[in-house]
Amino acid sequence: MNISQIKRVIIEENVENCEPASRILKRLDGLPIKKVPDYRKRQRPWSLNMDKETLRLISYKGEFLKPCPGTKNYICCGYQILHVGTNCPLDCSYCILQAYFNQPSLRVFVNLEHKLDQIGRLIDGSPEKIFRIGTGEFTDSLALDPIVGWSDILLPFFSGRKNAVLELKTKTDRIERLMSSRYRERIIVSWSLNSPYLASREEHGAPTIQKRLKAARKCQKEGFTLSFHFDPLIEHPHWKDGYMRTLEMMDKYIDPKGIIWMSLGCLRFMPALKTIIRMRHPNTHILDGEFVPGLDGKMRYFKPIRVNMYAFMREMMEKWHQDLGLYLCMESPEVWHKSLGRSPENSEGLSRYLDKRVVKFFG
Amino acid sequence: MKTKDITRNNPVMIDIGDMDESPGPYCMSFGFDLKPLIGSIEKFGLINMPFVAKEREGKVDVVAGYRRIMALRSLNWERVPCWDLSDSGLSPLELLLFNLYDNLATRKFNDVEKGMILNRLVFHVPRGEIMERFMPLLKLPSHEPFFDIFLKLEELDHHTRTAFVEKELSFQTIKTLLGIEPDSRSAVLKWISSIKFNSNQQTKFIEYLEDISIKEEKKISDLLGEKQLLSISEDKKLNNPQKSKLILDLLRSRRFPLLACSEKAFQKEVSKFPLPGGVKLYHSPFFENPDYRLEIVFKSGCELKEKIISLSRLDGLEKIGDLWKADL
Numbered sequence: 001m002n003i004s005q006i007k008r009v010i011i012e013e014n015v016e017n018c019e020p021a022s023r024i025l026k027r028l029d030g031l032p033i034k035k036v037p038d039y040r041k042r043q044r045p046w047s048l049n050m051d052k053e054t055l056r057l058i059s060y061k062g063e064f065l066k067p068c069p070g071t072k073n074y075i076c077c078g079y080q081i082l083h084v085g086t087n088c089p090l091d092c093s094y095c096i097l098q099a100y101f102n103q104p105s106l107r108v109f110v111n112l113e114h115k116l117d118q119i120g121r122l123i124d125g126s127p128e129k130i131f132r133i134g135t136g137e138f139t140d141s142l143a144l145d146p147i148v149g150w151s152d153i154l155l156p157f158f159s160g161r162k163n164a165v166l167e168l169k170t171k172t173d174r175i176e177r178l179m180s181s182r183y184r185e186r187i188i189v190s191w192s193l194n195s196p197y198l199a200s201r202e203e204h205g206a207p208t209i210q211k212r213l214k215a216a217r218k219c220q221k222e223g224f225t226l227s228f229h230f231d232p233l234i235e236h237p238h239w240k241d242g243y244m245r246t247l248e249m250m251d252k253y254i255d256p257k258g259i260i261w262m263s264l265g266c267l268r269f270m271p272a273l274k275t276i277i278r279m280r281h282p283n284t285h286i287l288d289g290e291f292v293p294g295l296d297g298k299m300r301y302f303k304p305i306r307v308n309m310y311a312f313m314r315e316m317m318e319k320w321h322q323d324l325g326l327y328l329c330m331e332s333p334e335v336w337h338k339s340l341g342r343s344p345e346n347s348e349g350l351s352r353y354l355d356k357r358v359v360k361f362f363g
Numbered sequence: 364m365k366t367k368d369i370t371r372n373n374p375v376m377i378d379i380g381d382m383d384e385s386p387g388p389y390c391m392s393f394g395f396d397l398k399p400l401i402g403s404i405e406k407f408g409l410i411n412m413p414f415v416a417k418e419r420e421g422k423v424d425v426v427a428g429y430r431r432i433m434a435l436r437s438l439n440w441e442r443v444p445c446w447d448l449s450d451s452g453l454s455p456l457e458l459l460l461f462n463l464y465d466n467l468a469t470r471k472f473n474d475v476e477k478g479m480i481l482n483r484l485v486f487h488v489p490r491g492e493i494m495e496r497f498m499p500l501l502k503l504p505s506h507e508p509f510f511d512i513f514l515k516l517e518e519l520d521h522h523t524r525t526a527f528v529e530k531e532l533s534f535q536t537i538k539t540l541l542g543i544e545p546d547s548r549s550a551v552l553k554w555i556s557s558i559k560f561n562s563n564q565q566t567k568f569i570e571y572l573e574d575i576s577i578k579e580e581k582k583i584s585d586l587l588g589e590k591q592l593l594s595i596s597e598d599k600k601l602n603n604p605q606k607s608k609l610i611l612d613l614l615r616s617r618r619f620p621l622l623a624c625s626e627k628a629f630q631k632e633v634s635k636f637p638l639p640g641g642v643k644l645y646h647s648p649f650f651e652n653p654d655y656r657l658e659i660v661f662k663s664g665c666e667l668k669e670k671i672i673s674l675s676r677l678d679g680l681e682k683i684g685d686l687w688k689a690d691l
Binding site for chain 2: 048049275276278279285287288290292293294295300302303304305332334
């Protein structure tokens with residue numbers, strides 16, 4: 001993603017004078033700025049053009065920290081989402097955000113800083129609990145970081161907490177602000193990976209796998225803990241070779257001992273997304289597989305295909321390193337057993353496993 | 364001069380031959396039954412005069428009253444008294460809205476007509492405004508994909524649009540049809556009308572064809588020309604429901620080869636158990652849930668007990684595992 005992709009800024013009148021907004025506007029000096037009333041007062045029609053050239057600076061009125069919605073009937077990891085913005089400058093063909101939002105543009109919640117105290121109180125109020133928090137659910141954690149400066153605000157905030165970790169999930173190599181920060185403790189920099197073939201065909205606007213891994217190596221050398229997510233795994237011609245290539249690159253660039261966890265998740269999507277994907281990405285082949293309705297109503301690969309993909313990935317990953325903190329995202333105990341040979345049995349079990357990893361890495 | 368002043372003037376007589384037979388830029392009627400209107404005109408004459416506007420080339424566009432003109436045409440009227448809006452000062456958009464609001468007040472539009480309205484509006488109003496202002500007025504969601512589908516409805520031939528209005532083709536079918544190239548579209552339509560798929564089957568039929576076509580990089584029209592499918596459709600021993608089932612089964616197993624294979628394997632394995640009469644074993648939908656379901660039909664407690672005892676004595680029952688994996 002290039003910052004020059006942003007062509008205009010829309011700012012809500014009620015935040016135009018707030019400091020975070022001013023900082024962002026300063027970094028985007030020269031771009032046309034339009035002031036508008038509260039974004040909630042005017043629902044725009046749903047559009048296929050997600051208007052990723054516009055950055056909207058808005059005040060978010062909802063809860064900033066909330067549990068990942070997960071999914072019914074499958075094991076979820078108990079992650080908490082820090083809602084810093086919505087939409088993403090990348091344009092992956094499989095992206096679920098294409099169906100989630102009827103609000104276009106890249107949206108940044110500039111009132112985040114004012115809500116941090118409240119979030120801090122919530123975390124400190126449950127010292128027995130480990131909060132695994134991430135910003136990469138509704139946007140890419142780092143794609144807009146050079147402009148927005150989320151890491152400037154969040155790294156010092158989370159580094160000082162005893163019972164929380166912040167996972168910054170990205171497909172980019174925009175690590176410059178991370179590098180200039182002095183905070184490392186309790187911060188996990190995380191990359192979403194795929195096979196080079198899929199990354200080049202389906203993850204539009206995202207850097208190559210090699211560039212992502214080179215950025216990860218830099219972060220690791222600078223003392224950051226890493227995590228990786230092969231999500232979504234997608235069947236494609238010679239997929240085993242493709243994913244092996246990525247694993248080989250990981251072996252080249254990354255020290256596996258510094259990886260807190262790695263997740264695997266096969267492509268799944270709400271049925272309505274299929275039409276949207278076909279319209280927005282007419283040349284894609286990601287929907288070619290045998291997708292059937294899952295127990296949560298989302299479309300998933302037919303079970304043996306998922307088991308086969310996970311089992312292959314597990315075998316290859318464990319050949320590289322035995323202790324990668326491997327887990328499956330939104331899968332059934334049966335699929336866990338058949339592919340990884342173990343299962344946390346339920347979401348609480350998986351949470352406990354990942355919490356233990358946090359303790360192991362950060363104390 | 365505005366419309367309220369029009370009716371103060373005398374109506375003008377227009378040659379019916381000067382009016383285009385198509386609805387033109389202001390009218391939005393499709394799929395209507397002219398008979399009642401013809402009957403009314405025959406009995407009482409033309410009660411409400413149509414509104415027209417003359418073009419520079421001498422042609423006359425109907426602004427409101429298209430159906431009346433069509434009825435008069437079939438009654439062989441040669442000249443029609445009309446209110447002339449040519450010098451009303453109304454812009455083309457205002458003329459369009461004049462008819463739109465007149466219709467909105469008196470009747471419901473069918474989906475093809477809604478598409479006609481949107482198609483006429485795009486010449487005068489930005490897309491965003493149409494979605495925001497006019498789509499809710501037509502009781503359509505303000506979604507761009509919907510907008511695009513409705514815009515494309517006029518691309519379909521008259522026969523297809525009529526089948527849609529008459530509910531022989533579902534919205535889902537039309538939506539999918541519009542996404543495929545015209546060659547394949549007409550091939551699909553031919554099959555739908557000859558096999559008489561019901562609405563769910565239409566959706567499945569097109570969905571499978573579209574998926575297979577993308578996956579195998581073959582044109583839908585080519586897929587439909589394949590021997591296996593043709594032999595089913597041309598089989599004179601089969602009736603349409605039987606053909607529908609066979610065609611959909613064939614396409615499904617091509618679209619989901621592993622799933623189809625697993626279902627066969629399950630049936631094969633289950634058939635190896637001599638289950639008592641009235642006892643059936645089912646798998647979960649798509650095998651996603653690992654649990655199986657056993658159904659026992661019985662008339663009395665004694666019969667139930669008998670069947671349970673007989674089941675408990677079945678050899679190999681305890682070995683039931685992933686029955687669907689047998690042939691994989």
